Amino acid sequence: MYILEREYLAALATLLLGRGYELIGPKLAGGVITYAPLAGIEEMARKIRDAQGPGHYRSSPGEEDVWFSYVPGAASLKPWFNPPKCLVCRMRGSADEFLNETPPVTAPKRAFIGVRACEVAALRMQDKIFLEGPYADPEYRARREGALILAVNCSHPAETCFCASMQTGPKATTGFDLALTEISAKGKPAFLIEKGSDAGGELLGELPVRMATAKDKEAAILVSERAAQQITREINPERAARGLAAGLEHPHWATLESRCMNCANCTLVCPTCFCSTMEDSTSLSGDTAERWRLWDSCFVSEFTYIHGGSIRKSGASRYRQWLGHKFSHWHKQFGASGCVGCGRCIAWCPAGIDITRELAVFEASAPATARETVR
Amino acid sequence: MKSGHKPKLAVWKFASCDGCQLSLLDCEEELLAVAGHIELAYFPEATRAEIRGPYDISLVEGSITTPHDQHRIQKIRRQSRLLIAIGACATSGGIQALRSFARVEDYVRVVYAHPEYISTLERSTAIAKHVQVDFELRGCPIDKYQLLEVLNAYLNGRKPNIPTYCVCVECKRRGTPCVMVSRGEACLGPVTQAGCGALCPAYARGCFGCFGPMENPHTEALSERLKALGVSEGDMIRLFRSFNAGAEAFRKESKAHVRIEK
Structure with missing residues (x-):
């Protein structure tokens, strides 16, 4: 493990930009921290505090001398790997030819800085979905292959965070090239850096780092421990899965229906929700046809439209699908819970629905030991 | 659309501000492309030339607010193969549907010097309340790309990509x-x-x-x-x-x- 004095993080940014990477990091835009292209470290959100609660988000200047005193806002890394809209294919036909004019999938080399443990976990989950199944998605692959992940371990989790109980944070343990913890080393603000890959190690060789002392390492452990202690919300993934499996006809779905607006925000801000729809379009003359992939959601009626109508007609059935998939059948499908505990669905639900509280209702009425769990 | 026949398009106006049909003129470059595939047969905002019906597509803007409107929309329906209601007025009655929450007489008395000349209905209603509507394009005003999409879909015999989510x-x-x-x-x-x-x-x-x-x-x-x-x-x-x-x-x-x- 290494120590990089905080002021030299700019050197890391310059190094990456010099190597042709597009630098993506947290940036304050319109009062909300979002991942955006950075021309240098000075554009990165620093010393900002965020207040988050169900259906509530505000940012303000932080008082402490801590750069990463916040967690990101509504946008996760998802759009950078699974874009909201992308071209799948373009075909052109004439009287005697039929041509595939789909442009090859390419993506710029991108380095992501300030990525949190929950985001890294979500990215690993997306890898499973888009790369590790029988069919790899070319769009995702192109974006993922060139990507460098420079994680930051959280020191100031939001009130909506519950990564500790999902065992995805607040410290990143795997899936990064470098992981930084903001500490004070020899009286100076610094980052303790952990190497996660050869690419990360190679970058360290170009930076003014020194070996971390035992005291530095202790300081970093303390940052992560304190962060974990600040996290108040929790979900027990096993109990949640059991509660949902036993509660398919639970009356609480009706309560949720009465509060949910069917707006789909929870699924769109979720860093692991991956559902999409296909849209076919034509040129006016009809010579060219295109197929586009767009983000979709299980809260949209057309999402389950088959001839004759939509399968999930009630708000209760749509809510059950989202919660049931994420916390129950995801285990069977991908071997883990679909939730990484980032809390976005809580903060960015305009109705202020808090899934940690809702899941507790199902857990409470589930049998203590399930005869059949979803695993 | 591969046949030689160019579909005939008519644009009709009822109680409205004209903003929606102007969206068609706003298409500018794309409008020229559309004109290559569709005959603008009746569109008083754009041309005085008038080609008699029946029409393949009728775009209907505005709401029904007078007994005369009620009669006219029936006539339009009869000469239209496909009738598309465009804009908030045509699909929900528009801002003028506020009259539904008050007494029309009161309005008429306040606004007009000779209320007795005014012949108006109690309610301002959507086109679909009067005739069969084949497609409703929402918006105040409509989005020109959505309008182009509907025309494009019609020309190519496919479903228009007009989402109904929020x-x-x-x-x-x-x-x-x-x-x-x-x-x-x-x-x-x-x-x-x-x-x-x-x-x-x-x-x-x-x-x-x-x-x-x-x-x-x-x-x-x-x-x-x-x-x-x-x-x-x-x-x-x-x-x-x-x-x-x-x-x-x-x-x-x-x-x-x-x-x-x-």
Whole structure:
């Protein structure tokens, strides 16, 4: 493990930009921290505090001398790997030819800085979905292959965070090239850096780092421990899965229906929700046809439209699908819970629905030991 | 569309501001392309030339507000193969549907020197209340790209890509943070049909509901939330009573707040 004095993080940014990477990091835009292209470290959100609660988000200047005193806002890394809209294919036909004019999938080399443990976990989950199944998605692959992940371990989790109980944070343990913890080393603000890959190690060789002392390492452990202690919300993934499996006809779905607006925000801000729809379009003359992939959601009626109508007609059935998939059948499908505990669905639900509280209702009425769990 | 026949298009106007049919003129470059595939047979805003019906497509703007309108829309339906209602007036009665919440006589007396000359209906209603409508294009005004999409889909015999989900989906796809969550703005986005590209939230304003109710509008849940954000009952009435005041979901929700306010 290494120590990089905080002021030299700019050197890391310059190094990456010099190597042709597009630098993506947290940036304050319109009062909300979002991942955006950075021309240098000075554009990165620093010393900002965020207040988050169900259906509530505000940012303000932080008082402490801590750069990463916040967690990101509504946008996760998802759009950078699974874009909201992308071209799948373009075909052109004439009287005697039929041509595939789909442009090859390419993506710029991108380095992501300030990525949190929950985001890294979500990215690993997306890898499973888009790369590790029988069919790899070319769009995702192109974006993922060139990507460098420079994680930051959280020191100031939001009130909506519950990564500790999902065992995805607040410290990143795997899936990064470098992981930084903001500490004070020899009286100076610094980052303790952990190497996660050869690419990360190679970058360290170009930076003014020194070996971390035992005291530095202790300081970093303390940052992560304190962060974990600040996290108040929790979900027990096993109990949640059991509660949902036993509660398919639970009356609480009706309560949720009465509060949910069917707006789909929870699924769109979720860093692991991956559902999409296909849209076919034509040129006016009809010579060219295109197929586009767009983000979709299980809260949209057309999402389950088959001839004759939509399968999930009630708000209760749509809510059950989202919660049931994420916390129950995801285990069977991908071997883990679909939730990484980032809390976005809580903060960015305009109705202020808090899934940690809702899941507790199902857990409470589930049998203590399930005869059949979803695993 | 591969046959030699160019479909004939007519544009009709009822009680409206003309904004929606101007969207067709706003297509500019694309309009020339459209004119290559469609014959603009009747479009007084664009040309005085008039080709007699029947028409393959009729775009109908505006709401039905007079006995004369009631008669005219029947005639238009009879000479139209496909009838597409365009804009908030044609699909929900428009801003003029506010008359439904008051007595028309009172309005007429205040506005006109000779109320006896005015022949108007009690209600301003959508085209679909009078004749069979084949497709409704929402918006105040409509979005020109949605209009082009509908014409394009017709020419190519495919389903138009006109979503019925809410504005929030467009906000999230374009990366606009929720104005309700991050600013406490009153926003109709969660209950309003997409189509504008989430224009207002991109400028940090709440959605005004120009495209009318979305597929599953849960207006009650939104009102609960707006109340928590400090929106008064009076302001909620005004929120739901604008360009789509006559749309059932918005009309009903606005009435619920009238009851509470009293």
